[in-house]
Amino acid sequence: MSHSPESRTPASAPFRRLIYAALAVAALLVLAALLLFAYASRTATGPQRGNTHKVVVNDSHCEPADFRLPAGLTTFEIHNASRRPLEWEILDGVMVVAERENIAPGFHSLLTVKLRPGQFAITCGLLSNPRGSLEVVPTADSEAERLRPPLQAFIGPLSENRVFLIMQANALVREAQALADAVAAGDLATARTQWLAARLHYKRVEAVAGRWSDLENRIDPQADYLAGREDDPAFTGFHRLEKALFGNADLNGLLPLAQQLTQDAEQLKARVRESQQAPHDLADSALWQAQRLLESAIVQGENPYAQSDLYDLQANLHGMAKSVQVLDALLQGANAPLAAQLRQQQADLQAAVLALRTGEDFLPYRDVSTAQRAQLQRLLEAWAASLAQVNAALGLE
Structure with a gap:
């Protein structure tokens, strides 16, 4: 037997709205959890990423601009605090060792790189900005690896x-x-x-x-x-x-x-x-x-x-x-x-x-x-x- 719309109870419409609201909240919670998981995955440290070092790039320079780090696996967490998309690079002379491009304003990106001993330059956003520096010092592991034959x-x-x-x-x-x-x-x-x-x-x-x-x-x-x-x-x-x-x-x-x-x-x-x-x-x-x-x-x-x-x-x-x-x-x-x-x-x-x-x-x-x-x-x-x-x-x- 069918029922006309008039035969439904007065409480049914508010109840449906409550269900829809609960579903929307649940969806937002799931989305937030996924975003948090993704962020945690990207910012986690461990054997696959090495130690993480935060870099904030603003309109005119990097903070910090200069690093002195041991050789080995290292992760840079690059935050764009400027008003324009930017890139952050590690340079060996004119050669790009590693880079992250198109980091949007207000966002950050992770760059994991295996550092070898030496002196390197860092680009800080705009090409007109002063460059930073990266000094990578040898470790026992890097020296052993350097001595290993090809x-x-x-x-x-x-x-x-x-x-x-x-x-x-x-x-x-x-x-x-x-x-x-x-x-x-x-x-x-x-x-x-x-x-x-x-x-x-x-x-x-x-x-x-x-x-x-x-x-x-x-x-x-x-x-x-x-x-x-x-x-x-x-x-x-x-x-x-x-x-x-x-x-x-x-x-x-x-x-x-x-x-x-x-x-x-x-x-x-x-x-x-x-x-x-x-x-x-x-x-x-x-x-x-x-x-x-x-x-x-x-x-x-x-x-x-x-x-x-x-x-x-x-x-x-x-x-x-x-x-x-x-x-x-x-x-x-x-x-x-x-x-x-x-x-x-x-x-x-x-x-x-x-x-x-x-x-x-x-x-x-x-x-x-x-x-x-x-x-x-x-x-x-x-x-x-x-x-x-x-x-x-x-x-x-």
């Missing part, structure tokens, strides 16, 4: 390290083939010599090669990580050959395993040639290898039959040192004390390893005492701690 400076170190890796991978293939040839000839003494020669080349590239798990699991699997240990079909590569050559002194059935090692070495050589390291990989690879050595190899050794772990360690250190040595010139410019510390720690570790020789040969690892192993561990831990600082010093983190 990315193109890493081209030489990366190329030099890549050549080293390729040469070691090529030598690994040659020595692995010579090992297979000695096994085929039934020459146990030569096979043992070639096993060690091939293994040293692998250990020099292990900081990179060890990242390819499929190849590492064929070239250098540890029996302890296999379900069947030495009897497991996956027990292949260097340690399976080591057991036969140094444990059993038996070449029977060993040729297929030696040939497989040669094939895997060929694959490794191809991957080394194809791979491209990034600048941060140089120090990271050395640090990664140091952590692996600290976790197990130094404490208990890896070659139970050949007892040649000190040879392994020296070869590992050679490869790790190479990836750090190619960075030495850059690191001296960025952080000379760290560069000197790395060189000294590497020398101390190398001396400790060489002290475990008898004549031209290293001691069997079983003859290295707990105290001597602990010393190696401490020296490597110290070197690793310094390696962990290299990328940050070079601006690569």
